[in-house]
Ligand SMILES: [Fe+2]
């Protein structure tokens with residue numbers, strides 16, 4: 527990592543793969559495995575660096591359209607496809623090809639034509655085979671005994687569907703025992719052959735984490751703007767406290783990712799009108815831990831991880847999941863806790879309308895009285911309510927418009 531780098535693409539992709547794993551029950555490391563194998567096949571084919579990376583990124587995000595399963599979307603779904611996840615990637619020039627490859631893999635014909643024109647068909651084929659092979663491994667049996675069956679099965683499914691060059695490269699890769707062992711036991715070994723790839727500036731990191739924030743939020747229409755609201759509130763408070771530009775951006779990144787662990791929570795719980803049962807509430811409480819577990823793997827995110835993951839901790843020590851207390855909770859974590867409550871109460875939820883100024887401040891001040899939230903931070907918010915709420919409102923409006931467009935746009939045309 528050079529000095530200007532905030533983190534690396536590799537770090538962020540590994541984190542994203544772990545986050546995508548939260549979506550799939552019973553297949554730990556599936557996205558890392560698929561990324562590992564896709565990159566390895568692409569390399570064996572002699573694809574250029576850009577295409578090799580694209581294969582890896584597309585494998586990491588191949589399930590991105592499975593994130594948003596909102597019933598509204600289902601009604602409007604075009605041909606059963608929910609293309610909201612990929613639309614987020616298509617909207618950003620640097621990530622457009624990821625969206626295209628994933629859509630092609632999912633059988634979107636428009637995407638297939640475009641991908642073909644751009645010379646990306648083989649990349650989609652590589653990722654499809656990598657995903658299929660990863661899913662075919664039975665982790666409870668010796669993997670080397672399964673290779674012949676997996677190779678045969680891949681040929682049955684893809685012969686005639688993808689170019690021979692892809693299948694031949696897969697065959698050659700499949701002969702190497704260590705590839706299968708790496709996939710099962712340590713797909714992060716890919717890092718050794720890929721290296722750090724390249725550093726990411728804080729602005730680039732912000733762009734990518736915004737996509738992740740939208741994915742988290744779009745899981746449910748009721749939380750469709752939550753991370754944006756938290757990020758905006760945290761950013762505004764940090765600015766009012768005189769924190770540096772870099773620190774304000776880091777607060778926004780932490781806000782974007784604070785609920786990353788919610789990818790694991792089923793929509794029947796996220797969208798439930800009314801009170802959660804004790805078991806459901808326990809499931810919800812897991813999310814802060816998963817946010818921590820994933821973000822703490824990312825180099826450069828050390829501070830951001832604390833700011834993001836401690837948002838349900840309380841100054842009185844009664845929060846979760848670490849039961850930290852006043853002495854452990856730094857300024858960033860205190861800001862995030864206030865931002866989370868404020869953004870949440872200001873939003874419409876299945877069981878209530880969004881709260882206005884007085885009602886929202888009552889909730890926050892009550893939390894101060896109960897020793898949950900920082901008096902200093904709530905005071906900054908109270909004194910600058912219009913400014914902070916202005917930021918929150920604007921970022922939420924932008925996120926809401928994007929969500930509405932994504933739901934109603936259907937299949938994308940360039
Ligand atoms: Fe949370």
Ligand SMILES: [Fe+2]
Pocket residue numbers: 752756784785866
């Ligand atoms: Fe939250």
